[in-house]
Every structure is written in C-alpha cells, then in structure tokens.
Amino acid sequence: MADKPDKTNKLKARLPRGFADRGGAEIAATRRMLDKIRAVYERYGFEPLETPAIEYTDALGKFLPDQDRPNEGVFSFQDDDEQWLSLRYDLTAPLARYVAENFDALPKPYRSYREGFVFRDEKPGPGRFRQFMQFDADTVGSASMAADAEMCMMAADTMEALGIPRGSYVVKVNNRKVLDGVLEAIKLGGAVNSAKRLMVLRAIDKYDRLGRDSVEQLLGRGRKDESGDFTHGAGLDTQQIAAVLNYIEFQLADEIDLEGVFDDWRRIVSSSIAGTKGVTELEEVAFLCHSAGYGPTRISFDSSVVRGLEYYTGPVYEVRYDGLIERFRGEPVPATGFSIGVSRLMAALQHLGKIESKAEPGPVVVTVFDRERIADYQKMVATLRNAGIRAELYLGSGKMGPQLKYADKRGAPCVVIQGGDEKAKGEVQIKDLIEGAKAAAAIASNQEWRESRPAQF
Structure with missing residues (x-):
C-alpha cells in the first residue's frame, strides 16, 4: 500500500x-x-x-x-x-x-x-x-506662496474630477510656522524642547481621529487605547494644554471673516517671528486661492491640521518641506x-x-470541443486577439459543462463553441453568458461581430 x-x-x-x-x-x-x-x-x-x-x-x-x-x-x-x-x-x-x-x-x-x-x-x-x-x-x-496655492487648487480640482461635488469636500490648510509660534508662546521653543514639541504636534494631528479628550491626555501624561496599550504623553502642564487646545479648536465657518481669524492668530503668536511670518504666508495663500475662484467652501484654513513628520516647515495641506x-x-x-x-x-x-x-468584463473563452483540434481553437483565439478582443483558450481538461462554469466564473461575456457540425459549415456557436442566449454566426467578419455586441467588448 x-x-x-x-x-x-x-x-x-x-x-x-x-x-x-x-x-x-x-x-x-x-x-x-x-x-x-x-x-x-x-x-x-x-x-x-x-x-x-x-x-x-x-x-x-x-x-x-x-x-x-x-x-x-x-x-x-x-x-x-x-x-x-x-x-x-x-x-x-x-x-x-x-x-x-x-x-x-x-x-x-x-x-x-x-x-x-x-x-x-x-x-x-x-x-x-x-x-x-x-x-x-x-x-x-x-x-513662492503661489506654488502652495497651486497645490491647494489642484487638490480641490482632483476631488471634483473624482466626482465629489463642491460642498462635499474641503481642502484644509494650516502653517507649521504658526504652530511653532504657538509652542514658543508656551515656552516650548529651542532645541532642548524639540522632542516634546514633536510629541505635541503628533498629538494635535490626531485631533480629528481621536477627539478632544484623547488629545488632552496625549498632551498631558498619556493615553491608554482600547486595546490597553499606553502611549506616553508630552507632559505639558494644565496651562500649556489649555493654550494648545484653545488654538487648535478654532472652527472656521464658511461665512467667517478670514481677516479677523488671521488677526487673532497673529495676536496669539505675536512674540514669535516665525509664527508671524506663518500667518502672513497663510494670508497670501488665501488671497491667491480666492482670487482664482477657490473660496472657503473648497479651501479652508484650519488650525487643527498638522501632520506628524518633522520636516514640515510651512503651509500644511501636505506640505512645504x-x-x-x-x-x-x-x-x-x-x-x-x-x-x-x-x-x-x-x-x-x-x-x-x-x-x-x-x-471588468472577462475575456471571451474559446472552448475545446474536440481535443484533437486544439490548434484550430488556438487559431480562433489568436484571430480574436488580433481583432482587439480579449480572449483566452480553455486550458483545462473538463467536458463542456465544466468549461462553461469556468467561463462564467471568469466573467466572460460569451464562449465560442465549434464542434464537428459547425466546422463543416464554417461556423461557430456563440453562447451569450450575459443574455443566456445562443447564436450561430459565421466568423467571416470580426468587425461586424464586435459592432453587434458593443456592451460586451
């Protein structure tokens, strides 16, 4: 055995x-x-x-x-x-x-x-x-901020090209210099605070996904997620956390006065040269976008947008680096x-x-009715391919039933069958798997065949 x-x-x-x-x-x-x-x-x-x-x-x-x-x-x-x-x-x-x-x-x-x-x-x-x-x-x-404005406009155009109508998307823009200015204002400037600053920025970047409470925990001692894993926080004190949350929770409605918002941001970062420059850059991007017809319903300026990578230096929609x-x-x-x-x-x-x-629709499957005529069937497949029709020869060893099941699983629009009788008449039998109908047709004109079946090829 x-x-x-x-x-x-x-x-x-x-x-x-x-x-x-x-x-x-x-x-x-x-x-x-x-x-x-x-x-x-x-x-x-x-x-x-x-x-x-x-x-x-x-x-x-x-x-x-x-x-x-x-x-x-x-x-x-x-x-x-x-x-x-x-x-x-x-x-x-x-x-x-x-x-x-x-x-x-x-x-x-x-x-x-x-x-x-x-x-x-x-x-x-x-x-x-x-x-x-x-x-x-x-x-x-x-x-030039024109390059940044162009990126914002291109992102908006991309959304609309994908079929997302205006009002169903918005490109959110912020500036890393403004964020750095906020951190300087709460005494987190300088190289000595670089690691803590990065933790704060990554926490802010999770605001949309995790919400206020979780971000507050990440700015403080840390957060335990649903799986029980603990992420150490940035270790900010209560006043620092309040200042960061106060900044990132600016909500810009469509009708809001952008000039007023930029003035508020400039006041918050007034002690920071970089922060003040960041506000000026955002104002220029806003002016260029709005001048080209990309208003606040398409491109908005949102203080909660950060991104977690350290090489970002300016406007963040992703990103100037x-x-x-x-x-x-x-x-x-x-x-x-x-x-x-x-x-x-x-x-x-x-x-x-x-x-x-x-x-996508599968290929036309040419079945093998007579194993001894495999070369003839291969020639049929080649003829279909040369006519620009996706086609394949059934390579299995099953009888006609399994071949039809295979073609159906492949999503084939139809199968080509030629037995001895069809061969003698110079015809093929076409089984339409979409309509479930059979047709006998001469294969003299591939062009005519394709034109009669526009939905399938």
Whole structure:
C-alpha cells in the first residue's frame, strides 16, 4: 500500500498582519481612480517620476512617521556591504534624494507626481495597514506662496474630477510656522524642547481621529487605547494644554471673516517671528486661492491640521518641506506638495457611490470541443486577439459543462463553441453568458461581430 501523504508538515497559507491582497475588481477600480487623478496633475503641467521602493536608510533620515530615530517605524535590512537599506515609508523622502542627485539637470521649479506603495512598520489596525498606496504631487525649487496655492487648487480640482461635488469636500490648510509660534508662546521653543514639541504636534494631528479628550491626555501624561496599550504623553502642564487646545479648536465657518481669524492668530503668536511670518504666508495663500475662484467652501484654513513628520516647515495641506533636500546639498531648496492616501480615498469614494468596485468584463473563452483540434481553437483565439478582443483558450481538461462554469466564473461575456457540425459549415456557436442566449454566426467578419455586441467588448 502506498504511503499516505504526511499532512503534519503542510505549510499554512497566511497573510502577514497589516498587509492585504487585492483582487481584480479592486485593482480595476483603483486604476480608474488613478487615471482621473493623473489627468488633473498633468493638466497642471506635472510630469511623472518613479523611484525605487528601497532606499539607503540614511537617505530617508530621521524623518519617520512615529519615531524620531532611524530604523524605527520602517522595514530595514543590511546588504552584503553592511549598508542599511529601508523600504520607503513615503514618496517625499525618495523625491528629495532624486532631486539632490539630479539637481543641475532638472528645471526649476520642478513639478512631478509619483504613485506607488509605501511601507510602515507600525501597529496595524482597522483601516491602518503596513503597506498602502500614495499618490503625490510636488513642486521643488519655488519659495513662492503661489506654488502652495497651486497645490491647494489642484487638490480641490482632483476631488471634483473624482466626482465629489463642491460642498462635499474641503481642502484644509494650516502653517507649521504658526504652530511653532504657538509652542514658543508656551515656552516650548529651542532645541532642548524639540522632542516634546514633536510629541505635541503628533498629538494635535490626531485631533480629528481621536477627539478632544484623547488629545488632552496625549498632551498631558498619556493615553491608554482600547486595546490597553499606553502611549506616553508630552507632559505639558494644565496651562500649556489649555493654550494648545484653545488654538487648535478654532472652527472656521464658511461665512467667517478670514481677516479677523488671521488677526487673532497673529495676536496669539505675536512674540514669535516665525509664527508671524506663518500667518502672513497663510494670508497670501488665501488671497491667491480666492482670487482664482477657490473660496472657503473648497479651501479652508484650519488650525487643527498638522501632520506628524518633522520636516514640515510651512503651509500644511501636505506640505512645504524646504529643509528636506538641504540635507543632501547643504543649502535650502524650497519644496511643496501634497499626498493622497489612495486606499482611504477609494473607501470614501465607494461609500459615496462615486466608484464601482466591480470587476471588468472577462475575456471571451474559446472552448475545446474536440481535443484533437486544439490548434484550430488556438487559431480562433489568436484571430480574436488580433481583432482587439480579449480572449483566452480553455486550458483545462473538463467536458463542456465544466468549461462553461469556468467561463462564467471568469466573467466572460460569451464562449465560442465549434464542434464537428459547425466546422463543416464554417461556423461557430456563440453562447451569450450575459443574455443566456445562443447564436450561430459565421466568423467571416470580426468587425461586424464586435459592432453587434458593443456592451460586451
């Protein structure tokens, strides 16, 4: 008797935590969405750029999403030369490396867009993955607030290109200099407070997601989440916490007087040169956007918008980062841009009914009625493909029933069947899987066949 297979050592198929597979329907829906985003970016004069998923760790630097030291928050490994390499955690740091490496050859300003997966070694959770897709647009080499205003307008146009009507979205803008001015006002300026300052900014950035009470805890001693994990807080005193919350809770209604808001912000940061400059920059961005017809229902100025990365230096919608390229060149290079989280935007669009997640129609399946005529069937498939029709030959060994079940599972609009009788007449039988009807037709004219079935091909 033959030995039975040993199942005890069978490898278990499993997906790592924080990662997800994507099927054909999701990929097709994502492709349609990215095409619309790409069209807007290119209409603004931006050109594509692709960088590797792996960079030298020191090129990514210490600017990590949840930690302020290398190798934390990223997936890293050493190569044969004992050099540390890391999977990119965003698309901005690789852009900085690319610009620094090709600085003299690039036009200034340099407008580019990039799309691709990024990786973060963080605790996964609902809607929070370790691999996710981003779609970025950046302008490098211009310190003008017009570049920042252009980014805000392009973000608004992108939302509308995706079918989100005005009134259902808003691009929120803030300025990191204003935030830094607020922190200076509560005695958190200077290098000695840099770590605490970063903790405060990351806490503020969670305001929309966690709410006031949780942010208040993160500004103070710390917060325990629903899983029981404890996050240490920034350790601010009661007065400092009150000052920060007072600032970030500015709510700007559509009808609000922006000049009055900017005056209030200027008063709050009056002791800070950087903070005062930040308010002036926001005023200029607001003027340029509103002059172009992008009013407060499309672009608003919100004091709770931060972002957690340390390289942000100016207007934050995501983001001006004048200091990032300086690490490579030794001189400041102004840069501004924004990033779209593709997965989260896709979920929002599906919720709004703006994107269908159905799979694209499958290929026409040419069935194998007579195994000895496999070459004839392969020729049929080639003829269909040459006519621009998606087609495939059934490669299994089943009879006609299993072949039809396969075609149905593939989402095929129809199958092609040719037995001995059809062969003798120079015809094929077409089984319409969509309408559930049969038709006999000569295959003399692929053009005529396609024109008679416009919904399927």
